[in-house]
Amino acid sequence: MSLLEGSNLRKTYRLSRRTSVEALRGVDVKIAAGEMVAIMGPSGSGKSTLMHLLGLLHAPDRSDGPAPGLWFDGTDAGSLSDRDRTRLRARSMGFVFQSFNLVPTLTAEENVALAAEYAGTSRGAARTAAREALDSVGLADRAGHRPMELSGGEQQRVAIARAIVNDPTVLLGDEPTGNLDSARAGEVLGLLRTFNRERGQTVVLVTHDPEVGATCDRIIRMRDGRIVPAGRPLGPRRPNQATFEPFAARQRRGPPSTGIAGPPH
Numbered sequence: 001m002s003l004l005e006g007s008n009l010r011k012t013y014r015l016s017r018r019t020s021v022e023a024l025r026g027v028d029v030k031i032a033a034g035e036m037v038a039i040m041g042p043s044g045s046g047k048s049t050l051m052h053l054l055g056l057l058h059a060p061d062r063s064d065g066p067a068p069g070l071w072f073d074g075t076d077a078g079s080l081s082d083r084d085r086t087r088l089r090a091r092s093m094g095f096v097f098q099s100f101n102l103v104p105t106l107t108a109e110e111n112v113a114l115a116a117e118y119a120g121t122s123r124g125a126a127r128t129a130a131r132e133a134l135d136s137v138g139l140a141d142r143a144g145h146r147p148m149e150l151s152g153g154e155q156q157r158v159a160i161a162r163a164i165v166n167d168p169t170v171l172l173g174d175e176p177t178g179n180l181d182s183a184r185a186g187e188v189l190g191l192l193r194t195f196n197r198e199r200g201q202t203v204v205l206v207t208h209d210p211e212v213g214a215t216c217d218r219i220i221r222m223r224d225g226r227i228v229p230a231g232r233p234l235g236p237r238r239p240n241q242a243t244f245e246p247f248a249a250r251q252r253r254g255p256p257s258t259g260i261a262g263p264p265h
């Protein structure tokens, strides 16, 4: 059985009464336990939106058309209360974003421990788990540093430690190497690959980077809010709102979520 499964996933962002962006136009997707998958495609094709739905950060549209389905490890995510969905996300999912999203006033250890406490771990045990997680990303000696005192690559490794501190079933990354030079990107990718191979964690990465795609077991290609069937050439892009308004729409979205707090919307 698939670990993550979505059917007829649709998402339209209404920008005004007259303008809307169809970010996802009915996506069916299955990701097996233990897979490492890249979601690739042009900017605005719906990759991040799909990842946010799979990560239960946002809910698929329910209006018009057949009802969407979204399952995580056999659980129907659509039937969960906000509270249960938030709990499931905190305990079973780890998120890594392009911008590292660390709390600037907290040390690396405190940033990581916060995610463990958020998932219900006691303060002392959270500190211990945070030190272990930092050790597993090679940053045991940076536990007391604040984000400003760390390089970009180190900050992203702290973010990975935060993502794995609760030993999640799945790691979801939205351009996790996007702000890093190729050597640092290679380190981050290597860590994710190691967690996938050695701990059996399923990894789903939204990426533009062909090297990231090449490292994954499978590539899900997106175009204009749909998954391109494997083996089919991409063909010309369909002109739509989603392709020419991404920047304006992104600005309206506000800062990215840290993935460790807040209910889905």
Ligand code: ADP
Pocket (backbone or CB within 6 Å): 013, 014, 015, 021, 022, 023, 041, 042, 043, 044, 045, 046, 047, 048, 049, 050, 206, 241, 242, 243, 244, 245, 246, 247, 249, 250, 252, 253
């Ligand atoms: P990708 O990750 O492939 O670049 P996204 O999923 O971020 O694509 O976005 C798909 C389309 O939906 C884009 O046109 C984008 O501007 C729009 N979009 C995404 N999120 C929002 C939002 N919160 N509000 C309005 N439009 C959005």
